[in-house]
Structures are given as C-alpha cells and as structure tokens.
Amino acid sequence: MSDLRELYQELILDHGKHPRNFGAPEHADREAKGHNPLCGDRLTVYLVLDGDRIVDARFDGAGCAISTASASLMTETLKGRTLAEAEQIFAKFHDLVTGGRSHLDDPELEKLEVFAGVSEFPVRVKCATLAWHTLKAATEASSDAVSTE
Template sequence: MSFNNLDQLYRSVIMDHYKNPRNKGEIDEGAVTIDMNNPTCGDRIHLTLQVEDGIVKDAKFDGEGCSISMSSASMMTQIVKGKTVEEAEELADIFSKMMLGEEFDEDKYDLGDVEALQGVAKFPARIKCATLAWKAMEKGVKAE
C-alpha cells in the first residue's frame, strides 16, 4: 500500500472514531472519574473507569475537542477494556512513545485502530490532543 493510501486510511479511521465514538457516556456506579483538559486548545475529557480485581472492566468518556482528541479517547477506551491495570499502563507508555516518535515494541500488543494516530507525531502541537485521554486513563488506574 502506498504512503498516500495508508495516510488516507488512517485519516478515515480517525474520522470514523470521531463521528461514531465508541464507549461514549459515563459509568454510573463504582467508577473512578477523571476530568482533564488541555488548556492550550480547550480539549476536555471526562473519563470513567470501572476497575475490579486489577482489571479494567469498563471505560467510557465524554468531552469536547478536536477530532484527534475525541478519536483517541474512543480508541483508548476500546483497547484498555479487559486489560489488567499493568497492561493498560504499558499501552499508555507505548502510545506515548509512538506520539514522540520513539522506538516501541510493536509486537507486544495489537494496537488496532490506535495505529492510525501514528501520524500525529509529525505535528507536535497536536500530540497533547492525542495523549489527553491516555493521561486521564493513567491517572484513573493509579487512583484505583
């Protein structure tokens, strides 16, 4: 697949998550709640996590922001569900390295749609948009 076709595919995945967010909403009972914002651009996220016995049983988000921020939140909630807290933290570390253009173990986890955000690394001003939900999740699993 050519670079342009791959770039177009990634853009369509990002827009799909933005227009059709997965796990949008709030967990009502027994959830950790994290509210964070990016003062630079105004993105904000309200994340709720249900963690039981060291496993992320459910993750939902709400918020306002750009397509990068909201699609990243959608992707993050999908990939951490069913993972242990340690695995969720590892995924956040891998995502952070991906955003910074650093080496990471691509074989450790199937990143699925999350890989579509790799191109954000080329735009330093947008990295905070992409990482907002992930930082909220890290804060939430540490609070557990």
C-alpha cells in the same frame, strides 16, 4: 503509502465523529478529568473494574477530532486489560506519538498506530495524549485534574 494514510485518516475521522464508549457509566470505580488549554479539549475518563481488570472504559466531554478519536480507540483497547497492562499500553502509545516509534507488537493495539503521524505535528501530540494522561491519573486514583500544559 497514501492508501494507508487515507485509511488512517478515515479511522480517526470515524472515531472522532462517532466515538465509541462515549458517556458516563452508571457507576465508575475510577475516574479522572483532563483538559488541554491549548485546544480547549475537556474530558473525563471512567473505569469500571473487577479487581484490577478493566471491564468497562468510557469517556465524555468535548474535544477536537484527534482527542476524541484517541479517547474512543483507547477505551476500546482497554477493555479486558489489567491496570498494569493499561499503564504499559500508555507508555507505548506515548512513545509512538512523540516520535519514539515504539512498535505496538500486540495485534490488538495495531489500530493505535493511526496516531503515529501525530509526532510530525507537536501541537497535536497534546490532543492525542490527553485521554491517555487522564487514564493514567484514573489508574493511579489521582483526584488532581490533568492538564497538558
């Protein structure tokens, strides 16, 4: 179990230090801003769509390692998914990090299970879910900024 925990920590640190899909695209069909006042994390999620399919998902901003890693892994996971699938993944991820132990039965979602341990640290749940709540606002085309408070 400690080997698995170390692997999870390494994955979070890697995505936290070297985030994938970081930076605004030239054009975004949807975007939303999010803020975690407790930690100071601020980010923007961008979606490029073809109909209702996400062809590119990107983010920018500044945050702690957990929020950055979560946004990075989220954007990797979303590419090629529909907006409806993105909302279903959000629900499963939220359940996972809040202790609901949702099983991410899709092999493409297994990497997200690195955040299951966050449920043991309630203050960090907001860090892990900021990008996801911001994603939800983007999928709903909401112009309101998202706050974890």
